[in-house]
Amino acid sequence: MTAEREPAIKPAPSAEDLIAQATAPKPKRLALVASKGGLDEVYPVLMMASTAAALGWEVGVFCTFYGLDMVNVKRNKKLKVAAVGNPASPPPINGVEARVPSIVGMLPGMNAVATKMMKGWMEKSNMPSFEEMLDMCLESGVQFFACATTMGVMNVTQEDIMPQVSCLGATAFLDYAAEADLALFI
């Protein structure tokens, strides 16, 4: 490790700092676990996170398993919607139920079709893109944590992860979540 170590003996904080620290109102904290990497599965995470940040809450998102893709620069530009495995998809288009047999979803290129459709609905509803939502979260102070085990299991290196994201294990995240007012697994 080349990271600089903190000095063992820190200068004592001033009395004013200590009083300010003790009397400052503690913001609410939201701890989210993001475990999925489909485009339709990361939106709810970013919506909750950005909303909580807009309420003045502290937000931490633990990106684990496929949820790590969200902050993986090699993969987060091409998040997709799965065309199979979701019996609720496709939703009615202009109020008309589209009856698409599941087997159609297995045809080559159907994930791309499902992804394009979803991006189309989002754009039509003036919703920000995934990239814009992620930037919005980062700008509003949402912290993202990369699951260390997932990085090991999926051969993801520190360079693959966005520089703002710190790498943690479940223990450190639970320690963070234990201080949260609300914790959700998505």
Next chain:
Amino acid sequence: MPDIQADEVLDCSGLLCPMPVVKTSAAIKKIEVGQILEMIATDPGAPPDMEAWARQTGHELIDQTAENGTFRFWFRRTK
């Protein structure tokens, strides 16, 4: 329409959650404490969301109206 003189107007028409709340949070930081922000939204979730936003952030929701699917809110920045 209530007779409230807004210092700043934010139009969130056509935007869905979380955008009205995110934009309102950014806009309230740009006005001075005591000033009033008027926000316009068409998201059907806006009335409960904006009431909750005011409760959570502590900014004062002075008044709100609903007319033909258009919601207006007046917030006073409190801190």
